[in-house]
Amino acid sequence: MDSKVVNKSTSSHENIGAVRAIIKLLLMAVYLGTLMLWVLMPTNTYRQNWLPHLRAKFGFTTYFGAQGTTLLIYTFPILFIAVTGCLYLHLGNKLNDNNVLERNGKKHRLGIWKKPMLVKGPLGIVSGIELAFFMMLIALLIWSLSNYLHNSFADITPQSAAEEGVKVWQGKLESTALRFGLVGNICLTLLFFPVARGSSVLPLFGLTSEASIKYHIWLGHMVMTLFTAHGVCYIIFWAVTNNISEMLQWAKIGISNVAGELALLSGLAMWATTFPPIRRKFFELFFYTHYLYILFVVFFVFHVGISYSLIMLPSFYLFVVDRYLRFLQSRRAVRLVSARMLPGETVELNFSKAPGLSYNPTSIMFINVPSISKLQWHPFTVTSSSNLEPEKLSVVIKGEGSWSKKLYQVLSSPSSIDRLDVSVEGPYGPVSTHFLRHDTLVMVSGGSGITPFISVIRELMYASTVTKCKTPQVILICSFKNSSDLTMLDLLLPISGTPTELPNLKLQIEAYVTREKQPTTDNSKLIRALWFKPLATDAPISSVLGPNRWLWLGAIISSSFIIFLILIGIVGSYYIYPIDHNSNQIFSFTLRAFLNMLVLCVSIAATASAAVLWNKKQNAKEATQIQHMEGSTPAGSPNSWFYNADRELESLPRQSLIQATIVHYGKRPELKRMLFECKESSVGVLVSGPKRMRHEVATICSSGLAANLHFESISFSW
Incomplete structure (x- = not known):
């Protein structure tokens, strides 16, 4: 019986793989055809021969007017790629993780091209x-x-x-x-x-x-x-x-100069705040100014007319779908269970999560705290593993800006709070990971750059202890300014969900404290835990479109576009066409553009709202099932396992991490020597931290002196 199940599973994976290969070839053909179209567009052959023929054959004069041809040759292929890609990604989720995390078979195919x-x-x-x-x-x-x-x-x-x-x-x-x-x-x-x-x-x-x-x-x-x-x-x-x-x-017919000038002014205002010195020093100005993209796009469409602006429609169409889904997700109040307060203005927030929500390591989540700012959303690394912690989701926030510092002050204030309103968008991350492809993983971090590696290590803990999967040797090289920042190593272990043993994970931690010659003495009291009392209406974090989100997204894109075409066809046939052909006037280009934008937004809002409401019922059932999760509030706060290393600890994972950790004071890591000492055939080098550190590691990996080093930068600072 077991053999039949295994054979059936293998056959299913092979069928899915074959279907995905066919879809991939189809997508590649459409992509290359679209690329060729863009190459030919500025030539006389396209403008004088092809385009007139296409307009004569596919103009759909009565229903769509001249924009029918643009919809066909520019908009439809990209949306077809997006919808078919949803099916491709959905089938990918059906494959077993061990098949997705391919090992030594295909890991070097693009290795040279991926090097810096x-x-x-x-x-x-x-x-x-x-x-x-x-x-x-x-x-x-x-x-x-x-x-x-x-x-x-x-x-x-x-x-x-x-x-x-x-x-x-x-x-x-x-x-x-x-x-x-x-x-x-x-x-x-x-x-x-x-x-x-x-x-x-x-x-x-x-x-x-x-x-x-x-x-x-x-x-x-x-x-x-x-x-x-x-x-x-x-x-x-x-x-x-x-x-x-x-x-x-502002011409009624043709190009509207005033609209173009307003679009340009909106774009210049955005552009001026995007340069790094201004963006980093005045982030709020950059953040709020970037909302001018709405005026930029609207006046651009008014400027050139809807027919020509449909050339850029596909990417903006997909962005509007995504933006509206994010809006619907952000309307939910999520269930914040607890927080761990660390020195250096660092806090770990632990949320309740629907078991059906899965994500991969190095994912991020956008967070909004209305009590601090109702409009500001900030991205933070998800440090939890959806496999190791199926009912919890954690993010780490380092106090490096005014918003994050204010959050830390609110949570660390003497007057304890029992609730904090938080809204989220995401998590967003890679659809697959490749960490198991390597023989050794070297993760280099500086300061809060360690946070994306926490999720990787937790995922490898799960893979090595629960699934008994062969995992690579892990070397974590982390640099901190002060010894108090070493408490961030405590985040390697979640509050709950830790495996009972870690014998299969080969982990080596090299921690460097650059500004101190010796450790301080009273850091054991610096970690504090807060336990919140969520409301019954607070929902666990879940995917806005449920477990089959790729299928739902494809349905939203395709159905909304079909509704858009139907409504525009009706408006064009029964409202615009009679004015253009049965009177002495021509329908206003500006009004035509406005009607198209209005119909587009209505179509997307209607289909996306229906899909979210349909999935909300399932999410509500899961929320009811896990409402008892929070349990009673612990009597005390956890101490640092690092600063209590001399005590006898009952937790074997903590003992394993302490034994694997070596702390170096008053110096920086010799990255070139440490990386070149890795002699395995495939060494994945991940770096996250300051720009200077990322550049140093990239230079070492691209030097050509070690062909076994495969570089990947994980940066969240733009």
Whole structure:
């Protein structure tokens, strides 16, 4: 009987793998076809031959007008990738974790391309794959701009310029201004993909939203550079041709200049606050100013019209779906069970979690505390393991900014509180992990950079003790400024859910205290635990779309887009078309754009709300089942296992961690020597911490002196 079950399971995995392979080929074909379309778009072949043929055949004049062709060739393929990608990811979740965490078979396939190629510079740490795609984008932009300018300049002659009432150089200036805008729209088309946290597109490329923020930053700089050049060139053109009044034009038909200027001003306000010195020093200004993206997009659509703006619609469409789902999740009050207060203004928050919610190590969660700020949301590392702690979720918050410091003050105030209102979004993280592929894991951290590695170690604790899976040797190299910060090592063990033994996990902890020659003496009293009394209405953290979230997300994207097409078709057929063809006037482009945006938002809100309400019933059942979890409040607070190492401890995991820990005072780790001493065939090197530390480790791994080092940076500072 057992043999039949095993064979059935193996056959099921093989079938799922085959289906995923077919889907992957299909997605690759659609992706390459879309990429080829963007390459051909600036050519005369596309504009003079292909596009007129497509408009004649697929224009859908009565229902959609000219925007029908744009929907077909630009919007539909990307949304098809997103929906089909949801199915691909759902099938991936059905596979056994041990099959996803492939070991030595495929771990070196892209090893060379994933190594850092650039370490220092404006782009930060860039791998070979990232550099290749970045250069491809730059090549596309140069190709597009050069083709646009070459083809347009060929039509500008002294005779044609005289007919327009301008000089040749003035005509070329106007043409250049327009082409800057067209090329800027290429970057705008990609701008929103990296910030759709729950999107299915990023995981298809092995990316997470947090790791992709740097792509959003790169694209944002390109967008604003090109659009600023677009606006400045037009202003210069109007000034030299004595048509400066054009700046005040809001045309009913065609381009609306005022809308474009308002979009540019909104973008410039955002852009000014994104540079690191301003963003880090005045984070709240950056945070609130970034909401101007709403005005930027709205006025951009008013500026160019809905037909052309549909080219950039797919990424923004997916972003709106994701943003609305995040809004619905953030409306729930979650159940905060306890907190551990550590020195150095560090706090661990422990939430109740629905058992059906699973996530991978290095995930993050966005947290809002209304009593501190109703609008501010901050990302923090999830330190718990959904396997080791199926009913708890923990995050660690280090007091490094005004918001986090105020939270620590509230929790550590003498007047004890028994409840704290908290809202969350997430968790968000990788769809799979590859830690088991390596023979050795070296994790290098500085300060609060240790937090993502806590979840990795807890997951490996589960894998080595519960599933008896072979795990790699783990070397944790952590640096702290003061000896009191060593208490962060206490977070390696959760308050509950710790395995009874850790004999199978080979763990070595090298802790460095850089600013002290010897330890202080009274740190054992610095850890304090708070236990809260949640309300009955507080819900455990759960996925907003339930365990089958990828299927639900695909259903939301596809159904909302179909509803959007139906409603726009009805509006176009029975309202816009009669005005355009049965009267002496043309329907306002601005009103047409507004109706499209309104229908889009209504379609997404209706379908997403229905899906969330459907899943809310199941979440409510789970919440009722685990309401008894909190139990009684412990009589005392936990002491630090590190500073009580000389006492006899009953917990074998604590004894194991103490024995595995070596503390070095008054010096920094010799990272180059320690990494080169790892002689195993595959060594995964993970680094999280200050920029200087990440660059140092990246330089060592990319030096070519040790081919067995596989680098990965985990950075949450943009």
